Amino acid sequence: MKSSEIRKSFLEFFKERGHTILPSASLVPQSPNLLFTNAGMNPFVPFFLGKQKCPYVPPRIADSQKCLRAGGKHNDLEEVGYDGYHHTFFEMLGNWSFNDYFKEEAIYWSWELLTERWGFPKERIYATVYKPAPGEPAEFDEESYRIWFQLFQEARLNPLEHIHFGTKKDNFWMMGETGPCGPCSEIHVDLTVEGNSEGKLINKNSPLCIEIWNLVFIQFNANEDGSLSLLPSRHVDTGMGLERVCAIIQGTSSFQQFHTPISDYDTDLFIPLIQKLQDISKTTYTGTFPSSSKEISNSQLQKDIAFRVIVDHLRAITFAIADGILPSNLGRGHVLRRLLRRATRFGQVLGVNPPFIFEMVDPLVKIMGHHYPELIDKQNLVEEVISAEEELFARTLAHGLALFEEIKQKMIAEKRKEVLGKEAFVLYDTYGFPVDLTQLLAKEQGFSVDTKDFEKLMEEQRQRSIVAHEEDIVSLTRTSEFVGYEELEAEAEVVVLLSANRAIFDRTPFYAEMGGQVGDKGYVVFDQKKIEVVDTIKSASGAHIHRLAFTDDLKPGSRVYLQVDKERRHSIAAHHTATHLLHWALRKVLGPETVQRGSYVGPDRLRFDFTHSGPLTPEELEKIEKLVNEKIELNDPVTTEEENYEVVKNNPEILQLFGEKYGQRVRVVSVGNYSKELCGGTHAQSTGEIGYFKILNECGVSAGVRRIEAACGKALLNFLQAQAIEQDKRWQILHSKDPTLRKLPKFVESLDFDTLIEIFNRRNEELNLIEKEIKERQKAKAKKQEEELRREARQQVTEVLSRVEKIGSLPVLFLDCGSKPQSYLSLLWNELSKRVEVVAILACSQEEKIHLFIGVGLSLTEKIQAHLLLSKTIGPLEGKGGGSKTLAQGGLKNTIGIRVVFEKAQKAIRECLGEPIGSI
Numbered sequence: 001m002k003s004s005e006i007r008k009s010f011l012e013f014f015k016e017r018g019h020t021i022l023p024s025a026s027l028v029p030q031s032p033n034l035l036f037t038n039a040g041m042n043p044f045v046p047f048f049l050g051k052q053k054c055p056y057v058p059p060r061i062a063d064s065q066k067c068l069r070a071g072g073k074h075n076d077l078e079e080v081g082y083d084g085y086h087h088t089f090f091e092m093l094g095n096w097s098f099n100d101y102f103k104e105e106a107i108y109w110s111w112e113l114l115t116e117r118w119g120f121p122k123e124r125i126y127a128t129v130y131k132p133a134p135g136e137p138a139e140f141d142e143e144s145y146r147i148w149f150q151l152f153q154e155a156r157l158n159p160l161e162h163i164h165f166g167t168k169k170d171n172f173w174m175m176g177e178t179g180p181c182g183p184c185s186e187i188h189v190d191l192t193v194e195g196n197s198e199g200k201l202i203n204k205n206s207p208l209c210i211e212i213w214n215l216v217f218i219q220f221n222a223n224e225d226g227s228l229s230l231l232p233s234r235h236v237d238t239g240m241g242l243e244r245v246c247a248i249i250q251g252t253s254s255f256q257q258f259h260t261p262i263s264d265y266d267t268d269l270f271i272p273l274i275q276k277l278q279d280i281s282k283t284t285y286t287g288t289f290p291s292s293s294k295e296i297s298n299s300q301l302q303k304d305i306a307f308r309v310i311v312d313h314l315r316a317i318t319f320a321i322a323d324g325i326l327p328s329n330l331g332r333g334h335v336l337r338r339l340l341r342r343a344t345r346f347g348q349v350l351g352v353n354p355p356f357i358f359e360m361v362d363p364l365v366k367i368m369g370h371h372y373p374e375l376i377d378k379q380n381l382v383e384e385v386i387s388a389e390e391e392l393f394a395r396t397l398a399h400g401l402a403l404f405e406e407i408k409q410k411m412i413a414e415k416r417k418e419v420l421g422k423e424a425f426v427l428y429d430t431y432g433f434p435v436d437l438t439q440l441l442a443k444e445q446g447f448s449v450d451t452k453d454f455e456k457l458m459e460e461q462r463q464r465s466i467v468a469h470e471e472d473i474v475s476l477t478r479t480s481e482f483v484g485y486e487e488l489e490a491e492a493e494v495v496v497l498l499s500a501n502r503a504i505f506d507r508t509p510f511y512a513e514m515g516g517q518v519g520d521k522g523y524v525v526f527d528q529k530k531i532e533v534v535d536t537i538k539s540a541s542g543a544h545i546h547r548l549a550f551t552d553d554l555k556p557g558s559r560v561y562l563q564v565d566k567e568r569r570h571s572i573a574a575h576h577t578a579t580h581l582l583h584w585a586l587r588k589v590l591g592p593e594t595v596q597r598g599s600y601v602g603p604d605r606l607r608f609d610f611t612h613s614g615p616l617t618p619e620e621l622e623k624i625e626k627l628v629n630e631k632i633e634l635n636d637p638v639t640t641e642e643e644n645y646e647v648v649k650n651n652p653e654i655l656q657l658f659g660e661k662y663g664q665r666v667r668v669v670s671v672g673n674y675s676k677e678l679c680g681g682t683h684a685q686s687t688g689e690i691g692y693f694k695i696l697n698e699c700g701v702s703a704g705v706r707r708i709e710a711a712c713g714k715a716l717l718n719f720l721q722a723q724a725i726e727q728d729k730r731w732q733i734l735h736s737k738d739p740t741l742r743k744l745p746k747f748v749e750s751l752d753f754d755t756l757i758e759i760f761n762r763r764n765e766e767l768n769l770i771e772k773e774i775k776e777r778q779k780a781k782a783k784k785q786e787e788e789l790r791r792e793a794r795q796q797v798t799e800v801l802s803r804v805e806k807i808g809s810l811p812v813l814f815l816d817c818g819s820k821p822q823s824y825l826s827l828l829w830n831e832l833s834k835r836v837e838v839v840a841i842l843a844c845s846q847e848e849k850i851h852l853f854i855g856v857g858l859s860l861t862e863k864i865q866a867h868l869l870l871s872k873t874i875g876p877l878e879g880k881g882g883g884s885k886t887l888a889q890g891g892l893k894n895t896i897g898i899r900v901v902f903e904k905a906q907k908a909i910r911e912c913l914g915e916p917i918g919s920i
């Protein structure tokens with residue numbers, strides 16, 4: 001069964017039994033004391049506490065809840081990658097009863113689903129029941145014991161062997177020190193080869209006996225005095241990890257073989273991600289696990305751990321961003337940033353430099369997007385955020401690793417085994433290394449980290465930040481007079497100098513970043529010096545904070561002359577007025593329900609986000625662009641007036657941003673007699689100042705929100721000239737691919753603007769047609785070649801069947817396909833696998849590389865697996881590749897020779913079977 005089938009089967013099973021099936025709640029929990037939704041029961045806490053009544057009739061619920069555990073009490077971060085079943089992100093299959101059914105139904109249904117619906121061998125199932133140790137709460141859960149006793153007895157199994165007792169640690173659930181609580185019954189699965197462990201491995205942290213389902217029976221209330229009282233309502237809360245169910249069902253070939261340890265990473269939830277990472281890293285994943293901490297120094301083992309950590313963290317990161325959590329230095333965002341940086345660091349183990357994690361989002365969306373549509377809606381956003389964050393960390397990663405290497409060498413010289421707190425603090429403060437990343441680096445070298453001293457230094461920094469923040473608050477109690485609507489130069493006085501070269505003046509022509517418009521840049525002229533203004537932002541109190549290149553002799557009270565970069569401001573103003581025209585045109589073409597959802601207004605371009613259900617057609621975009629340019633040609637006046645917000649807030653003719661907080665006084669910006677918006681930005685005096693307007697791109701941002709990027713005026717001219725250069729480069733590449741295609745006319749820089757736009761559009765259209773023509777030719781050529789190769793493969797199959805030999809009990813085919821293309825190997829295997837169950841080792845050589853393909857018939861995977869055989873064959877020969885149990889592909893240098901490769905493969909097969917080693 002595939003993971004999607006298992007999930008669907010679970011939900012359908014409980015739907016048949018009267019449960020309402022709910023979609024997964026967000027990873028952002030409603031509870032303020034939780035960082036993430038970390039258990040299936042989180043969304044239903046109000047029902048357990050009696051604060052809300054379950055609205056469903058009957059009061060039964062089932063779902064598959066996405067969960068994230070990477071901090072706080074429930075934190076599996078350190079275990080991830082080192083075993084096959086701990087994760088930061090996982091899916092919790094659960095069913096709940098709110099004062100409806102209780103222990104009997106919950107236990108019977110769990111048994112029925114596992115053994116009858118899914119086919120779990122009954123003899124491999126063990127149950128635990130609560131039996132308190134002296135001094136522990138409540139009494140022996142006799143009711144659950146009796147139910148399990150009857151089930152095992154009916155299955156002709158010894159209940160005394162299959163039911164085990166657990167104390168408070170494992171079998172009594174509490175929401176907190178006080179509140180709802182109760183006994184729980186865990187279901188464990190014996191994965192030993194013989195399946196007769198008699199439950200001796202339960203809760204022994206062994207991969208050969210895994211807890212698969214926990215049934216919690218909430219029947220008590222924990223009082224403040226430590227006593228328990230019966231609740232007026234009794235509830236059932238169950239949780240079963242989808243990943244573990246998949247691992248057991250898929251890893252045992254639906255319970256047919258138990259010869260190899262199972263792993264969540266060998267399921268269809270992870271295999272495509274690992275394969276993608278193999279392609280990115282050109283490194284093979286072999287699925288090995290450490291048996292002890294000392295074994296981690298093994299190179300291949302380190303790589304396998306890195307594979308698991310990266311694909312695990314990718315899932316957590318992707319789902320978190322899709323639920324609106326973005327990397328930051330606080331709270332959830334900080335955890336997300338830590339996960340990204342940990343994954344980036346593990347990429348170094350595989351020899352991969354960032355950015356690379358974002359490339360694995362697409363296969364994840366293909367795996368899980370059908371059940372979690374938010375992944376599809378937010379895929380572009382997720383990839384952009386991850387890529388940007390990777391690039392941000394990449395700038396400091398190399399320097400941080402170099403510093404850690406210096407620390408390591410110093411430790412070796414000083415013969416110490418602990419990274420000092422101040423050393424870990426420098427890595428954090430200077431290079432953004434979270435302390436757990438430093439701990440990871442230290443662990444790989446057999447070192448520890450003085451976290452106590454690190455936390456002390458962190459607290460000192462927090463106190464300094466608080467003091468600095470308080471100083472800023474005191475300094476920002478006054479506001480700056482903004483004169484930049486009318487003036488671009490002004491005399492002013494320094495009011496406050498802040499840290500990091502920031503200054504506040506009593507009056508300023510510099511517009512502070514706000515409402516999507518970027519802050520002004522320019523100069524402060526003082527004492528015959530020009531100090532660059534790098535950026536301008538606005539404080540909560542309304543003060544304009546100017547970030548300067550340096551402050552030198554500036555002091556509070558100094559008289560200065562402020563100069564805004566006029567050309568930059570004019571370009572920004574033109575783009576801002578263009579957004580108002582664009583907003584008006586969108587509503588004209590798409591309808592009045594189209595509203596703004598965000599914007600960016602800069603000197604180089606504008607970006608406008610708006611509500612719309614799907615992509616705009618080329619005709620709609622052309623019409624919108626035409627409407628904007630028509631208004632620009634009319635040179636309509638742009639006027640502003642101030643009003644009391646109470647006067648205009650209900651005026652339907654004046655557009656206002658939904659959710660925006662406006663002050664008592666607002667500015668109404670009018671363009672002609674057709675566009676009116678509340679806006680505090682700077683604008684052109686007339687539409688003619690905008691110049692020609694062109695839409696550069698239209699795309700989706702999230703569900704129901706689209707984005708248009710555009711440029712106008714000189715910024716558009718700069719863009720088009722840059723694109724013209726790119727067009728020439730594209731043409732050269734296309735012409736080299738197919739010289740028979742006609743040449744394009746050379747770009748002429750001296751043409752007027754309208755002609756330039758016309759040429760730009762025509763050339764783009766022509767280039768797109770040429771690219772399409774080349775792709776169609778290449779596609780047709782490839783299809784023809786593939787048909788010819790497939791025909792050859794069909795003809796060759798009959799011939800090669802007679803060359804199948806026996807190695808031990810395995811039918812094996814070694815075949816050198818000469819200089820055939822690599823694709824021929826998979827085509828030949830497809831034809832071969834239709835005729836016979838065999839282990840096929842197929843090879844071909846091209847230029848300086850040998851391509852190797854290994855196929856293993858499904859019924860033979862119990863004895864040998866393709867990806868492991870590939871690893872044993874090409875690993876010693878410094879080859880690279882990867883695959884699954886049935887298929888694997890790899891490559892290595894041609895200087896080795898195919899015969900040597902085949903000899904390695906034969907040796908590997910005999911080793912797997914325990915046969916004596918011979919030669920081909």
